[in-house]
Amino acid sequence: MSNGVETKPNGPVAAAFLAAGIGSFVLGLMVILAEMAINLGGETTTRTILDFSKNYGLGSGVGPLSGKVAIATIAFVVSWVIAHLALRGKEVNFGRYLAAAVILVAIGFLLTFPPFFLLFEPSG
Amino acid sequence: MPFFGEITEREFWTLIHGMVLGALFLLAFGGGFAGVWSLKQRLLTTEGVEERTPRLLAGTVIMAVVAWLTVITGTFLVYPWYRATPPEGIDRALQSEALAEFPRFWLLANEATANWHEFGMEWKEHVAWIAPFLATAVAFAVAYYGLQLIRREEIRRAVMVFMTLAFLAAGAAGLYGALITKAAAVG
Numbered sequence: 001m002s003n004g005v006e007t008k009p010n011g012p013v014a015a016a017f018l019a020a021g022i023g024s025f026v027l028g029l030m031v032i033l034a035e036m037a038i039n040l041g042g043e044t045t046t047r048t049i050l051d052f053s054k055n056y057g058l059g060s061g062v063g064p065l066s067g068k069v070a071i072a073t074i075a076f077v078v079s080w081v082i083a084h085l086a087l088r089g090k091e092v093n094f095g096r097y098l099a100a101a102v103i104l105v106a107i108g109f110l111l112t113f114p115p116f117f118l119l120f121e122p123s124g
Numbered sequence: 125m126p127f128f129g130e131i132t133e134r135e136f137w138t139l140i141h142g143m144v145l146g147a148l149f150l151l152a153f154g155g156g157f158a159g160v161w162s163l164k165q166r167l168l169t170t171e172g173v174e175e176r177t178p179r180l181l182a183g184t185v186i187m188a189v190v191a192w193l194t195v196i197t198g199t200f201l202v203y204p205w206y207r208a209t210p211p212e213g214i215d216r217a218l219q220s221e222a223l224a225e226f227p228r229f230w231l232l233a234n235e236a237t238a239n240w241h242e243f244g245m246e247w248k249e250h251v252a253w254i255a256p257f258l259a260t261a262v263a264f265a266v267a268y269y270g271l272q273l274i275r276r277e278e279i280r281r282a283v284m285v286f287m288t289l290a291f292l293a294a295g296a297a298g299l300y301g302a303l304i305t306k307a308a309a310v311g
Contacts, residue, residue: 007272013265013279017286020261024254031250053204061204069199069253076257098282101261105254105289112250114243 011087014097018083021104023076028111030068035120134310137201142305145194146298149255152190153291156183160266160283163274173274180273181266187287188263191256191294198301203249205310227308240307244300252297258290 030050037047050067052058058066110116131139159180162168168176210216210226216233223230231241262283269276273283 007275008269010276010279013261013268013282016261016264017282020257020286023257027250027253059200059204061208062200063207065199065203065249068250069195072253072257076260094278094282098278098285102285102289105258108254109251109293112247112254114246 009089009091010094011090011092012084014092014094015083015087016080017101018097018104019076019080021101021108022079023072024108025104025111026075027068027072028108028117030071031112031117032120034064034068035117037122132311134202134205137197138305138310141194141197141202142298142301145190145197146294146301149187149190149194149294149298152183152187153287153294156180156187156262157284157287157291159183160273160280160287163280165274168274173271177271177273181263181270184259184263184266184283184287187290188256188259191259191290194294195252195256198252198297199249202310206245224308227304227310230308231304237307240304244304248297248300248304251293255290255294255297258286258293262286262290 033046034050035047037045039045040049047064049055050064050071052066052070053060053062055067058070159176163173163176163180205227207228208226210223210229214220214222214226216223216229219230219233219237223233228241228245231237231245265279265283266273269279273280
């Protein structure tokens with residue numbers, strides 16, 4: 001709604017909000033993958049793969065948190081660039097993009113909540 | 125080892141992370157949210173909008189920058205000290221003075237304090253990272269529209285929703301950071 005006065009198209013802002021939702025969702029997804037510690041062969045698990053501090057020297061002693069936040073940040077930036085290129089100069093149904101972003105953020109909150117993500121902890 | 129007067133290096137960075145950046149985030153959020161809330165055509169003259177918009181932009185940009193600095197210092201400087209593993213010879217089942225140098229293990233050594241790590245720290249270290257994503261989108265929206273934001277009611281409302289969610293994420297992390305530091309300080 002632009003109140004009858006010309007304003008800039010809302011596509012770029014919709015792209016930014018959607019990207020923030022995607023970053024939050026991917027963060028939650030990484031938390032779950034680390035918690036599940038899925039065996040990928042030998043000593044390698046989804047948890048050891050996410051230890052970017054050990055694998056790539058991203059921070060010293062940070063552990064799997066380094067990979068979780070690095071991947072979430074990359075997802076945020078990359079999805080923003082893609083969405084921005086797709087939506088620039090366009091007037092979109094902003095409510096739809098905002099709803100999608102809020103749902104993704106809400107899922108991100110849920111997946112990073114310990115009583116929830118601990119449900120995915122391997123038994124034994 | 126004293127780093128800045130009587131403050132150790134670890135205490136210094138914990139203060140920067142929790143108190144300095146945390147306080148700045150709260151200030152920027154408060155100012156920014158009030159600015160967006162009252163950005164209504166019926167409340168403001170053209171001069172009022174022109175006067176207020178740069179301050180609103182500064183508030184939201186500061187909020188985003190501070191959110192990033194807070195999670196980066198927290199994750200890559202303070203957190204490794206918190207989760208450091210004690211050397212062989214220190215009993216990990218006893219909350220001794222030696223184990224107090226290793227806050228994560230000190231908390232886990234007693235059932236009465238274990239939940240500070242198992243719930244508090246596990247939540248804080250993850251949920252905090254949602255705040256910079258949301259705050260960056262907010263700052264971008266305000267920078268992109270500038271003076272026009274007052275004519276885009278749906279964007280203004282979305283900005284307030286995202287600012288509130290960013291505040292909730294940072295607030296939960298900040299609250300647990302303070303409580304965990306009280307239970308087992310990184311020092």
